[in-house]
Amino acid sequence: MIVDAHVHIGNSFWGEFSPEFLLKIIGDNTGICSNLAGIDSYTGKDEYQANMEMLEASRKYRQIKPLFVCQAERSQDTNILRHFLREYSDFLGLKFHPEFTKLPANSDKYDKYLEAAREFNKPCLYHSGHIKSKYSSPLLIYEKAKQFPDVPVILGHLSTGPEESHQAAIDIMLESIEKETATIYADVSWVDIDDIILLIESLKNTAKGDYTHRIMWASDAPVGDFNQKKEIYDKNLNLFKVKITEHFNDEKLLNNLLCNNARRLFKF
Numbered sequence: 001m002i003v004d005a006h007v008h009i010g011n012s013f014w015g016e017f018s019p020e021f022l023l024k025i026i027g028d029n030t031g032i033c034s035n036l037a038g039i040d041s042y043t044g045k046d047e048y049q050a051n052m053e054m055l056e057a058s059r060k061y062r063q064i065k066p067l068f069v070c071q072a073e074r075s076q077d078t079n080i081l082r083h084f085l086r087e088y089s090d091f092l093g094l095k096f097h098p099e100f101t102k103l104p105a106n107s108d109k110y111d112k113y114l115e116a117a118r119e120f121n122k123p124c125l126y127h128s129g130h131i132k133s134k135y136s137s138p139l140l141i142y143e144k145a146k147q148f149p150d151v152p153v154i155l156g157h158l159s160t161g162p163e164e165s166h167q168a169a170i171d172i173m174l175e176s177i178e179k180e181t182a183t184i185y186a187d188v189s190w191v192d193i194d195d196i197i198l199l200i201e202s203l204k205n206t207a208k209g210d211y212t213h214r215i216m217w218a219s220d221a222p223v224g225d226f227n228q229k230k231e232i233y234d235k236n237l238n239l240f241k242v243k244i245t246e247h248f249n250d251e252k253l254l255n256n257l258l259c260n261n262a263r264r265l266f267k268f
């Protein structure tokens with residue numbers, strides 16, 4: 001099994017992505033999925049509708065594993081989230097997009113959602129942006145993650161932007177591990193292969209030992225032109241396999257990055 005730790009369905013700003021369209025791209029892979037119609041909430045759907053749509057897609061296609069999209073920018077009422085987590089154990093985690101929703105990741109408005117995540121023992125996937133972003137910088141996400149040190153927080157894309165952003169995000173991960181300040185994971189969607197290797201090298205050799213279990217392969221499909229064509233998606237996955245094998249020559253590490261790390265974190 002290969003797990004793509006960051007994929008989407010939904011009609012939104014980014015395009016119109018049915019579950020069937022997603023499956024055409026990811027093929028037999030399992031996808032940890034959230035509904036973009038709930039992230040683009042002003043043109044899309046409210047929290048209840050968006051996550052119900054996500055649930056239905058995941059029950060129709062079992063390889064699609066749902067995350068609950070949180071609209072913390074609109075409401076700090078977590079009754080809908082709690083209802084979903086109680087009634088539908090299908091949901092494996094929570095998803096936040098501080099950049100698109102323009103709610104800085106260190107805002108108190110996220111707190112009730114993170115309290116629910118802690119209570120229900122669910123990881124939280126954040127879109128993480130450029131290190132200088134005033135909404136989704138890994139620095140702001142780290143600030144919040146430190147307030148909830150036992151909640152696993154995933155830096156989606158390890159931050160976007162150039163190498164300096166990735167390096168800063170890696171430094172944050174290292175500090176969180178070495179000082180035990182937070183539980184931070186990263187997915188490598190949109191990250192170029194050289195920076196992925198740098199991330200793996202860094203987490204392999206922390207002062208506390210090998211922490212590469214905190215890294216997950218992901219694509220963010222179908223967001224981005226290159227993620228909307230099966231041939232390119234497959235080519236990128238293959239490039240990842242080839243380069244990681246070339247560099248580390250460690251089959252166990254590769255399988256962990258491609259599957260086991262995500263399965264352990266999301267518990268399925």
Ligand SMILES: [Zn+2]
Nearest residue numbers: 006008220223
């Ligand atoms: Zn995404």
